[in-house]
Amino acid sequence: MSTEQIPSGRTRQHPLAPPAWLLKGLRPGTAxxxxxxxxxxxxxxxxxxxxxxxxxxxxxxxxxxxxxxxxxxxxxxxxxxxxxxxxxxxxxxxxxxxxxxxxxxxxxxxxxxxxxxxxxxxxxxxxxxxxxxxxxxxxxxxxxxxxxxxxxxxxxxxxxxxxxxxxxxxxxxxxxxPLRGRQPERAAVAATYRALADNLEAAGGPAYEERRHQVTQALNHAYDLVLGRRARVHGRSPALVRMLAQLNVVIPLVEAAPAAHLRGRPLPPEIPAAVRELADAVEEGRTGAPVLDLPAAHTPAERAVDSALRHAASIVHLAEPDPYNVDDRLGRPAALRVRARRAVRDMMMxxxxxxxxxxxxxxxxxxxxxxxxxxxxxxxxxxxxxxxxxxxxxxxxxxxxxxxxxxxxxxxxxxxxxxxxxxxxxxxxxxxxxxxxxxxxxxxxxxxxxxxxxxxxxxxxxxxxxxxxxxxxxxxxxxxxxxxxxxxxxxxxxxxxSWRTRIGDRLADTVDDAARYVERAFGAQPQTEAGLQAARTARLQARRRIYRELSGVRSEFQRALTEPPPTGARAAAWWPLVVAVERIVDATTAARVRVNHGADPPSPAEVAAVTAQLRSLAEAVRTNETPVNAPLKPPSPTSGVLSPLHQELAAARALTHR
Structure with a gap:
């Protein structure tokens, strides 16, 4: 199991060369x-x-x-x-x-x-x-x-x-x-589709994780714009309802991406091309019957991508989505007075x-x-x-x-x-x-x-x-x-x-969230239709929450990496574990998608064992001030839908071993 390398520029090529954090700050951005x-x-x-x-x-x-x-x-x-x-x-x-x-x-x-x-x-x-x-x-x-x-x-x-x-x-x-009032929101939704197309194109390859991180950022930005605007618009604006529907329908595709990546080989080029076509349709506001020419799907992962893509195409090209069939429980902000009251309370406490x-x-x-x-x-x-x-x-x-x-x-x-x-x-x-x-x-x-x-x-x-x-x-x-x-x-x-990296404590909290995410993904399923819908919404909320948290951990790491020693060195030591936890969450999402499309679900005992190991990992992260990057131990051979999750968990535990 390989781990992502530390971003380039951390080592000094010459004793008299300026430190890497200074060179990084003086290097012009590409924006x-x-x-x-x-x-x-x-x-x-x-x-x-x-x-x-x-x-x-x-x-x-x-x-x-x-x-x-x-x-x-x-x-x-x-x-x-x-x-x-x-x-x-x-x-x-x-x-x-x-x-x-x-x-x-x-x-x-x-x-x-x-x-x-x-x-x-x-x-x-x-x-x-x-x-x-x-x-x-x-x-x-x-x-x-x-x-x-x-x-x-x-x-x-x-x-x-x-x-x-x-x-x-x-x-x-x-x-x-007056000329481009909704253009920023529409462009943000289209950018999410394009980032996802790049991610699907990189599935099975080394660039996948960085592309997946870009999808998370694009998705968070789009939801912040669209849901934030809906919170300030009285009633239901048809244009915003449509954009929210187009954004919500991309979630199954985002969830299917990790399953496609774990196949270990690239997806057919027709799939990312179709997603880019959807991005153009979103940005241009095109409607009409979608035309999809996709290869046949055989495995659960392929069926997940195919099903999600066809459903997304039908919603994107729909002229007027049903306003009562748009689920905005995935993050619609509370009323302004409620948020202000919470903000003041949180600030004082x-x-x-x-x-x-x-x-x-x-x-x-x-x-x-x-x-x-x-x-x-x-x-x-x-x-x-x-x-x-x-x-x-x-x-x-x-x-x-x-x-x-x-x-x-x-x-x-x-x-x-x-x-x-x-x-x-x-x-x-x-x-x-x-x-x-x-x-x-x-x-x-x-x-x-x-x-x-x-x-x-x-x-x-x-x-x-x-x-x-x-x-x-x-x-x-x-x-x-x-x-x-x-x-x-x-x-x-x-x-x-200031100079002791805080990424360890925050990462430990994220590992605890990963344990709860596994429980939500594979816990006991309700028997009623309403219960199933509520469970699905709760799982989607948990997935969005943990991916946002992982994005924040990455940002904190990037910030700490620009500090001089010892903070920068400690942040660099934690980096492989950050990547390992991201892979654990991806493996959980992929396993849930495969179960949804025909794979056998894991047993309750196996789910309980995985969550116990994750909580043990969180405790190890809290107690280790700096992880020791020990050689990765080969995981015990497992089979079943959670096999990739067991492998990623074993790799993460090895990184905290002293």
């Missing part, structure tokens, strides 16, 4: 440049400056552009309704933050205490979810700006202007909604929420105390740097600190040229158009590149407020380095959870 976002950023940030110069109020224009900057950074969603949340809600928190910061400006230690408390609240808010994380970030960032800059009075002027800038970005973003809030408050408090006791020019940049870097949900804190220092240095080179050569005034408008366009373009390439793009923009806007010109360059670099140092010491090294 395409979002040209629409590039155009929006250029217009959203340059237009306020032009209006400000026209009205002879350049400071007001700079504040509006500063608010637009946060909107540009937060404009990362696909669906238009999600964009409203991603931009509008953080803007409200940002307005409150800058108002509070303005009220304590120049009040010495009162400002230190206020920003420390705001940092605690910001950190706790950030633990709720993606939108809350951005909201907490903007809440603290704007509070730091308000407390560190002499903004226009009265106190409500800056919040109003900065909010106007963010809403201007939102307005530009929503201009395409979560140890992780309090830990992150305290870490952020400690770092911000230290930064503000330092600049209060020691004369530091443009001191608010120290706290700004801490806020940007200390975001564990955005990636490795250690690597972000180093990459931010490097990105800031690169951005200062651009800023130095702008501040020294470009006269202040109307020339700032075309310069801002160019610099702002670089933000979404560079953000797609990595964090260091994003920092390099944002730095000259912030410096240009700060100069319009402070009129310091080239003298801003040196303090900016010094303050950024101080902020990075505070984050590394007080926000990283002093907290063992």
């Amino acid at each position: 395409p440049i979002p040209w629409a976002a590039v155009l929006r950023a250029a217009v959203a940030m340059a237009a306020p400056l032009a209006v400000g110069f026209a009205l002879d109020e350049p400071e007001y224009g700079a504040l509006v552009s500063m608010g637009a900057l946060s909107g540009v950074i937060g404009d990362t969603a696909d669906a238009y309704r999600m964009r409203i949340l991603n931009i509008a809600i953080p803007q409200l928190f940002g307005a409150v933050g800058v108002a509070l910061g303005t009220l304590v400006f120049g009040h010495g230690w009162l400002a230190v205490g206020a920003l420390t408390l705001i940092a605690l609240i910001s950190g706790m808010i950030s633990s709720i979810g993606t939108v809350a994380s951005v909201s907490g970030l903007l809440f603290l960032l704007n509070a730091v700006v308000g407390a560190g800059l002499p903004l226009p009075r009265p106190w409500w002027t800056a919040p109003l202007l900065m909010t106007a800038g963010g809403l201007f970005v939102l307005l530009l973003t929503l201009l395409g909604w 979560s140890r992780a929420s309090w830990r992150y809030g305290l870490r952020l408050a400690l770092c911000i408090g230290l930064a503000q105390c330092l600049v209060s006791l020691v004369e530091v020019e443009r001191s608010y940049w120290v706290a700004l740097t801490v806020t940007f870097v200390l975001k564990p949900d955005f990636g490795s804190v250690f690597s972000r600190a180093v990459l931010r220092a490097l990105g800031t240095a690169a951005g200062l080179v651009i800023a130095a040229a702008v501040l020294s050569e470009v006269p202040r005034g109307w020339w700032d408008v075309p310069v801002m158009m160019v610099l702002a366009a670089l933000i979404p373009a560079f953000s797609a390439k990595g964090y260091a590149f994003q920092t390099a793009a944002i730095t000259p923009v912030i410096l240009l806007l700060s100069d319009l407020l402070n009129h310091q010109g080239f003298d801003l360059i040196r303090p900016r670099l010094l303050d950024s380095l101080i902020g990075c140092a505070i984050t590394l010491v007080a926000g990283y090294l002093l907290w063992p959870e």
